[in-house]
Each structure stands twice: as C-alpha cells, then as structure tokens.
Amino acid sequence: MAKYEYSYYPGCSSQKGASSSNLSRSVETMCEELDVKLNVIPDWNCCSASIGYGGGGVLPRMTLSARNIALSEKHNVGQDIVATCAACWLATKEAQERFDHDGDLMADTNKALAEAGLKLENKTKIRHMVEVLIEDIGYEQIGSGVKRPLEGLKVAGYVGCQTNRPFGIDGESFENPMYLDKLVDTLGGESIKTYEKKVQCCGGALAFSEPVKSQEMIHGIIESAYDNGADVIATPCPLCQANVEIYQDEINAKYGSKFNMPVVYYSQLIDVAYGRNAKDASLDGQIIKAKKLEDIAGK
Amino acid sequence: MSTNTGMVEKYRNNFLKEVEANVEEGEWVKMCMQCGVCAGSCPLGSHWAHPPQEIFMMIRAGKRDEVLTSDSMWMCTSCYNCIVRCPRELPITHIMHGLANYAKRLGLTPKSQPTAWFSQVFWDNMMKKGRVNELKLGLSLYFKDGLVSGIKESIKHQKLGMNMMKAKRMSIAELFGGHGVKDISDLQKIIKKAEEIENARIESYGK
Ligand code: SF4
Numbered sequence: 001m002a003k004y005e006y007s008y009y010p011g012c013s014s015q016k017g018a019s020s021s022n023l024s025r026s027v028e029t030m031c032e033e034l035d036v037k038l039n040v041i042p043d044w045n046c047c048s049a050s051i052g053y054g055g056g057g058v059l060p061r062m063t064l065s066a067r068n069i070a071l072s073e074k075h076n077v078g079q080d081i082v083a084t085c086a087a088c089w090l091a092t093k094e095a096q097e098r099f100d101h102d103g104d105l106m107a108d109t110n111k112a113l114a115e116a117g118l119k120l121e122n123k124t125k126i127r128h129m130v131e132v133l134i135e136d137i138g139y140e141q142i143g144s145g146v147k148r149p150l151e152g153l154k155v156a157g158y159v160g161c162q163t164n165r166p167f168g169i170d171g172e173s174f175e176n177p178m179y180l181d182k183l184v185d186t187l188g189g190e191s192i193k194t195y196e197k198k199v200q201c202c203g204g205a206l207a208f209s210e211p212v213k214s215q216e217m218i219h220g221i222i223e224s225a226y227d228n229g230a231d232v233i234a235t236p237c238p239l240c241q242a243n244v245e246i247y248q249d250e251i252n253a254k255y256g257s258k259f260n261m262p263v264v265y266y267s268q269l270i271d272v273a274y275g276r277n278a279k280d281a282s283l284d285g286q287i288i289k290a291k292k293l294e295d296i297a298g299k
Numbered sequence: 300m301s302t303n304t305g306m307v308e309k310y311r312n313n314f315l316k317e318v319e320a321n322v323e324e325g326e327w328v329k330m331c332m333q334c335g336v337c338a339g340s341c342p343l344g345s346h347w348a349h350p351p352q353e354i355f356m357m358i359r360a361g362k363r364d365e366v367l368t369s370d371s372m373w374m375c376t377s378c379y380n381c382i383v384r385c386p387r388e389l390p391i392t393h394i395m396h397g398l399a400n401y402a403k404r405l406g407l408t409p410k411s412q413p414t415a416w417f418s419q420v421f422w423d424n425m426m427k428k429g430r431v432n433e434l435k436l437g438l439s440l441y442f443k444d445g446l447v448s449g450i451k452e453s454i455k456h457q458k459l460g461m462n463m464m465k466a467k468r469m470s471i472a473e474l475f476g477g478h479g480v481k482d483i484s485d486l487q488k489i490i491k492k493a494e495e496i497e498n499a500r501i502e503s504y505g506k
Pocket residue numbers: 330331332333334335336337338351352355384385386387388389391
C-alpha cells in the first residue's frame with residue numbers, strides 16, 4: 001500500500017494531448033518517487049475555471065464542482081481531493097466554502113445533482129498538490145530523497161496568483177510566499193529571493209481575450225527573471241506556465257526582446273533531483289528547452 | 300417587459316438593493332469603506348475606467364446604467380489581490396464576476412467586449428462534453444471575426460500551434476470527438492436544472 005493516498009482531480013488541461021499534459025506526466029513520476037497514490041475521480045468534469053462566469057451563473061458553476069466532490073465522495077470514500085491545477089483547486093474549494101456558508105445554495109445544488117442520482121455531503125477536504133508536498137510529506141523528507149541536487153541551477157520561483165490567493169499554502173504570506181523558494185533550496189538548487197515578480201498576475205484567462213494587455217505583464221515576468229540571473233522559471237500553475245512560456249516569440253516580436261526563458265513545473269524539478277531522466281520529468285514537453293535542467297538529468 | 304425594465308421598476312431605482320438581491324455576493328457592497336486598496340490592486344488597473352472601489356461607490360449612488368454597461372468588471376483577471384488585501388474582507392473578485400454575469404444576463408454588456416465573448420465561448424465549449432476542448436477553444440478565438448481574419452490569425456499563430464503539437468500539448472484528435480465525460484447527458488441534465496432554479500429566482504425578482 002502506498003504511504004499516501006488521495007482522490008485526484010486532474011482537470012482539463014492535464015489530459016493527454018492538452019496544454020499541461022507535461023504537468024500531469026511529471027506529477028505521475030513525482031508521485032511514484034514519493035510513494036503517493038492518486039485515484040482519479042471517475043468521470044470528473046470541468047470546474048469552469050475563473051472565466052465561466054460570463055456563461056454560467058453562480059448555481060450552475062458551483063454545481064459543476066458539486067458534481068466532482070459528490071463523485072469523489074461516492075467512489076473515493078474518505079480521501080482528500082487533490083488538484084494540481086490552480087484554477088481547479090480554487091474553484092472546487094471555493095464552491096465547498098460557499099456550500100458550507102449557504103444552506104440554500106447547498107439545497108439547490110443537491111436538487112440539481114439529484115437529476116443524476118448524486119448527492120453532495122461536502123465533507124471532503126479540497127487540497128492542492130503543493131499542500132501535500134509541504135504539509136503531509138514535508139521539506140525534510142523531500143530533501144532526504146534527493147539523488148542529484150540541482151547544483152548551480154538558479155530558479156525564479158513564480159508562484160503566480162491562484163496557488164497563492166485567496167487560500168494560500170501552509171499559511172504563508174500572500175505578498176511574499178516562500179514555499180517555492182524553500183522547495184528549490186531543498187532540492188539543492190538556488191532560489192532567487194529577489195525575484196520581485198513572484199506573485200505578479202500573467203493575465204490568466206485574459207491572455208486569450210486580451211492578449212496585448214496580458215503580454216505586457218508577461219513581458220515583465222520574464223524580464224525580471226533575466227534581471228535576477230535566472231536559468232529557469234518554475235511555477236506550480238498550468239496557466240502561468242503556458243502563458244509565460246508559449247508567447248515568448250510573439251513578445252519578442254513586439255518588444256524587440258530576445259527572450260528564450262524556459263518555464264518548468266516544481267514537479268519537474270523534483271523528478272530530476274530524484275534522479276529521473278528528462279523524459280520521465282516530461283522535459284520533452286517544453287516549448288523552450290530547459291537546457292540546464294536537461295544537463296542535470298543527463299548526468 | 301424585458302427583465303431589464305422589470306428590474307428597474309421593481310427596485311424603483313434603488314440600484315444597491317437590486318445588486319444585493321441579484322448579484323453574486325452583492326450584499327457585501329455596502330460594507331465597502333472606500334479606502335481605495337482594491338483600486339490599486341488590479342493588474343490591468345490602467346484599463347479599468349472604474350476600478351472596484353469606484354464601482355462600489357457608483358452602485359451606492361444609483362448609477363445603474365453606467366455600472367452595468369461598463370466594461371470595467373470585464374478587466375478582472377481573477378488574481379485575488381483585492382480579496383486578500385481588503386480591510387473589510389469584501390469578496391471583490393466575486394462581485395466583479397457577479398456584476399459581469401448580471402449585466403450580460405440583462406443584455407447590457409458593451410458589444411464585442413472580448414472577455415464577455417470569450418467567457419461565453421468557454422462555457423459553451425465546456426458544456427458540450429463536460430470538459431474543455433482546448434483546440435476548438437483556440438480556433439474559436441482565431442475565427443471570431445470571420446473566416447478571412449481567422450485564416451490570417453491562424454497563420455500568424457501557426458508556429459505556436461506547431462510548437463504545442465510537437466511538445467504533445469495540443470492534439471488534432473480533439474477536432475474529432477476528443478476528451479469528455481461519459482455521462483454527458485447526466486451532466487447536462489444537472490446543469491440545466493441548476494440553471495432553471497437560478498433563472499426562476501432572478502426572474503421572480505424582475506416581476
Ligand atoms: S479595498 Fe475593500 S474597503 Fe477598500 S475600497 Fe476596496 S472594497 Fe472598499
């Protein structure tokens with residue numbers, strides 16, 4: 001039996017062939033290493049992220065999350081739900097809080113769920129994978145499994161918005177969370193404590209609808225990583241990762257910059273530090289190759 | 300009578316009451332003490348004609364049309380800076396989402412507001428199979444202004460698409476079916492019921 005076991009909510013972008021399939025692959029490797037078993041919520045649905053509000057009212061949106069929690073409570077009894085996507089975690093946890101505080105909303109959502117014979121108890125804890133790492137496993141234990149320290153790798157820890165606000169991780173400060181830096185140091189890398197854009201918004205879903213306005217912010221996020229001497233930006237958030245990595249060509253064309261900054265997930269750092277190869281760490285999923293990290297992985 | 304005129308009559312121009320009754324977390328608006336912290340917190344701050352603080356003031360001043368036809372709340376990136384900073388703990392993000400949703404429901408959103416458009420496309424895309432089809436979502440974005448500009452946009456972003464395919468983070472298979480929940484009719488039934496319950500509540504206010 002695995003040491004840790006959770007009900008897993010992977011989310012749309014984590015699926016095969018989707019924009020953060022590299023996150024889910026690297027998380028799988030990481031969980032193998034840390035003896036964590038993830039049981040996917042059978043037939044989970046989209047949470048509608050933080051952008052569904054134009055099409056869906058409060059109750060329909062909350063009910064999307066209610067169905068996921070109800071399915072988890074039915075099939076993965078007694079297990080905390082763990083999400084790897086910031087928006088999935090946030091939407092689900094927010095819905096849960098709302099149901100807790102608003103009995104009418106809870107009653108209404110259960111009326112809707114009854115259409116498919118489901119029922120929400122709302123007793124399940126909703127957690128982020130980073131919380132599992134920090135609160136359940138802990139830095140010390142993570143550090144003890146490091147086989148290939150990320151020596152000399154300078155990492156700009158980009159926490160972003162929704163893995164940080166409004167819920168926060170492990171009670172850390174919203175304005176200057178340190179957990180990503182601590183994790184990097186635990187893995188033998190060099191965290192950059194002066195990376196001032198660590199909680200700057202990348203535009204989120206507005207990177208699609210307002211690309212010019214969002215890319216201005218993304219430009220700043222990357223520029224500051226260069227100014228701070230980073231080899232790589234690391235983040236826990238799939239939308240942050242994609243937004244900061246994939247538009248660098250477009251940003252270069254607009255701003256005359258020469259950005260070519262790799263953006264990786266915390267899970268990929270762990271995989272490499274634990275001695276896994278580039279493929280297991282899904283480094284083949286980079287649009288901008290993380291050369292230095294690949295070198296460490298190839299050692 | 301349209302829901303919009305119905306609302307105006309019902310609340311006799313008491314816009315604050317209307318917001319409290321119909322807008323997500325609207326009952327919090329009166330708690331705002333106008334400190335201005337949220338106004339300095341929005342990442343797209345310079346693009347907000349009226350930052351959240353001002354919107355709350357305008358609601359209390361009864362500036363109904365100005366608020367609901369504004370595109371300000373559509374500038375919200377859901378960054379949650381405001382929520383963790385507001386000394387009165389207003390759920391500002393949700394009020395912005397709520398105002399946006401309410402304005403759209405009443406047909407007052409400015410034409411071709413890109414985020415209003417995108418959020419609807421996202422919702423419809425997601426509701427088809429219960430999960431987002433990223434490829435189709437991206438294509439809707441490129442083709443939103445018609446075929447010709449769509450082809451131009453697609454060519455402009457061709458390299459990005461190729462890069463994503465190469466990295467196996469975008470898949471042509473999504474055009475033909477793709478991922479989805481098994482019980483899609485069940486999910487659609489559930490959400491339809493939720494919509495019915497919610498619409499009935501809001502429409503009863505308009506009467
Ligand atoms: S931060 Fe809170 S109290 Fe201050 S203006 Fe904004 S909503 Fe009002």
